[in-house]
Each structure stands twice: as structure tokens, then as C-alpha cells.
Amino acid sequence: MSLQSHQPFPDIERLIRSSNRALELDETCGHLQGMELIAAARDAYGDRLTLVSSFGTEAAVLLHMVAEVDPAITVTFVDTRKLFGETLRYRDQLAARLGLMDVRTVAPDPRRVKELDADQMLFSRDTNLCCHIRKVEPLERALNGFDAWITGRKAYQAETRRFLPAVEAAGGRVKFNPLASLTPGQIDDWFTRHNLPRHPLEADGFLSVGCMPCTDRVKPGEDPRSGRWRGQDKTECGIHEGVAGDGI
Numbered sequence: 001m002s003l004q005s006h007q008p009f010p011d012i013e014r015l016i017r018s019s020n021r022a023l024e025l026d027e028t029c030g031h032l033q034g035m036e037l038i039a040a041a042r043d044a045y046g047d048r049l050t051l052v053s054s055f056g057t058e059a060a061v062l063l064h065m066v067a068e069v070d071p072a073i074t075v076t077f078v079d080t081r082k083l084f085g086e087t088l089r090y091r092d093q094l095a096a097r098l099g100l101m102d103v104r105t106v107a108p109d110p111r112r113v114k115e116l117d118a119d120q121m122l123f124s125r126d127t128n129l130c131c132h133i134r135k136v137e138p139l140e141r142a143l144n145g146f147d148a149w150i151t152g153r154k155a156y157q158a159e160t161r162r163f164l165p166a167v168e169a170a171g172g173r174v175k176f177n178p179l180a181s182l183t184p185g186q187i188d189d190w191f192t193r194h195n196l197p198r199h200p201l202e203a204d205g206f207l208s209v210g211c212m213p214c215t216d217r218v219k220p221g222e223d224p225r226s227g228r229w230r231g232q233d234k235t236e237c238g239i240h241e242g243v244a245g246d247g248i
Contacts, residue, residue, distance in 0.1 A: 014172040018147075022169035030166045037166060037178040038069045041150060045174075050074040051150040052139065055091040056209045057224075060098075060196040061187055062152040062179055067098040075103045076142050076149075080134035081113075082123070082211035086200045093197060106142040108134045123213045127229055134211070148174040154187075155180055156224075 029040040041049055051066050053059050053075055066073050077091060095103045112133045116122060122130040143149065154177075155164045164180040179187070191198065201209055205217035207224040216227040 011172065015169075018172050018174055019169040022167050022174045025174060026165065026167040032178075033166065033181055034178050035065045035069050037176055038065055038073075038150065041148060041176040041178075042070055042073060045146075045148045047074070048145070048147040049149065050076045050143070050146045052076045052078075052143075053152060054078075054210070055087055055094060055199075056152075057199040057202045057207055058154075058179075058187055059152055060094055060198075061190045062150070063094055063098055063100065064190070064194055064196055065178065066150070067100055071099045072101045073150075074146075075100055076139070077103060077105045078135050078138050078142070079105050079107050080138075080211050081107060082134060082213060084201060084209060084212050084215075087209060090197075090199050097197065104142065106138045108138050112137065123211070127214060127232060143173065146173065148176065150176045150178060152179055153177050154182055156182075156184060 025040070025044065029037060032040055051062065051073055053063060055063075055077060063075070066075070075095075079088070091103070091105075094100070116129065116133055122133075153164055164177055166177055166180050168175050168177070190196070199206075199209060206215060206227065207218040208228055209215055210228055214229050216230040218224060218227040
């Protein structure tokens with residue numbers, strides 16, 4: 001089944017406006033990172049800005065930065081209904097610990113799941129479609145009303161993210177990547193300096209945590225995301241491509 005038939009096409013004028021705005025912001029604050037970039041994003045978009053977080057192994061750093069800048073910034077979390085229980089408990093732990101005031105959890109449309117994944121085994125047949133109905137579609141609905149969003153992507157995570165910019169346009173919205181240029185050492189240092197709790201699965205070798213059926217431990221020397229969709233020609237879930245991401 002083609003994913004294209006289920007993807008709305010962003011308004012052309014909106015795409016142009018977001019692209020122009022991203023270029024403007026990149027010129028004025030593309031050199032910023034961390035809390036400075038988050039503050040610039042908040043000042044530019046106010047309540048039309050959201051942080052999209054997976055509450056994964058490195059998520060606490062960005063969530064802590066957002067809480068320091070403005071704990072009222074909306075945090076959007078997609079519960080695919082295939083996540084580890086540890087991730088859901090970690091979400092609740094971090095939200096309470098950091099004082100995040102507006103954490104919104106969204107889930108797949110039950111009708112779409114019933115139509116396309118009645119046996120709950122779609123991940124074994126078509127991982128792209130599974131990610132689409134369980135993550136991309138719910139996020140696109142959740143992003144309605146927001147003109148910009150913050151991601152936790154970093155250039156070092158995978159070869160596909162090597163040239164990640166600080167500000168970019170995607171799907172008619174502007175995206176901010178405050179951690180794009182940070183190194184693994186800087187991420188670890190932030191955890192230590194601020195005494196942030198680690199994801200409970202990290203100590204067991206899960207360096208990037210997604211849905212349970214498609215997440216594996218990472219072997220020594222592999223990049224942190226190599227345990228995602230092990231053995232497949234797939235490196236992204238789709239929220240940073242297509243509708244919500246538009247090739248980003």
C-alpha cells in the first residue's frame with residue numbers, strides 16, 4: 001500500500017513562507033545552539049512552538065534545556081502503542097523531575113490500526129507503513145496549531161544526520177535542532193553536571209530506543225542508531241521525512 005495516498009499536501013504558500021522564515025532565522029540565530037537557540041525559537045513563535053520528544057536515551061538533555069528556558073513550552077510525545085514500558089515510565093519521571101507543565105501524549109488512530117494492523121504484526125511485514133500509521137500520522141495531527149517545532153537530533157547520531165543544520169524548513173513548518181552540533185562528550189557532561197536520570201534501557205546496550213519490536217542493542221563501534229530496524233535498509237521512522245519532515 002502506498003503511503004502517498006494517505007499524506008496531505010502542505011499548502012504551497014505555507015511551504016514558501018516557512019522556507020523563507022527558516023532562511024531568515026538561520027541567518028540571525030543559526031549560529032546558536034542549546035538553550036540560546038531554544039530561547040530564540042520561543043521568542044519567535046511563542047505558544048506556536050512545540051518540542052517533539054521520544055523520551056529516549058538522550059532526551060533528558062534537551063528536555064532539561066527547555067525546562068530551564070520555559071517549562072511551559074509544549075512537549076509532544078507520540079505513544080505508538082509499541083513502546084517499551086521503561087520509556088513510558090521514563091517520560092513520567094522526567095516530566096515530574098523537570099517540572100514540565102504541558103506534556104501531551106498522542107497515539108495512533110485506532111481505526112487506522114484496525115484497518116492496516118489488525119494482527120499487530122505489521123512491523124514484521126512493512127516497517128515503513130507501520131511507522132507511518134503509528135508515528136507519522138499521529139504527529140502530523142499533533143502538530144496542527146504549531147508553526148515550529150524543536151527536535152533532539154544530533155549530527156553524530158548517524159551518517160544520514162551528518163550535515164544537520166540548526167534551523168530548517170520542513171512540511172510547512174520551521175524546525176529547530178538545538179543539539180545538532182553537540183558531541184557525545186558534551187551530552188554526557190550535561191547529564192553529569194545536572195544529575196539527570198538515564199533511560200533505564202541504556203545500561204543494557206540500547207543506545208537509541210524506539211518501538212520494542214524494532215529496537216536492538218548496539219554493538220561496540222556501531223553508531224548509536226544502528227540498533228534501530230536492524231538488518232533493514234531503513235534509518236528513520238519517517239517523522240523527519242515526508243509529511244511531518246519533508247525530506248529533513
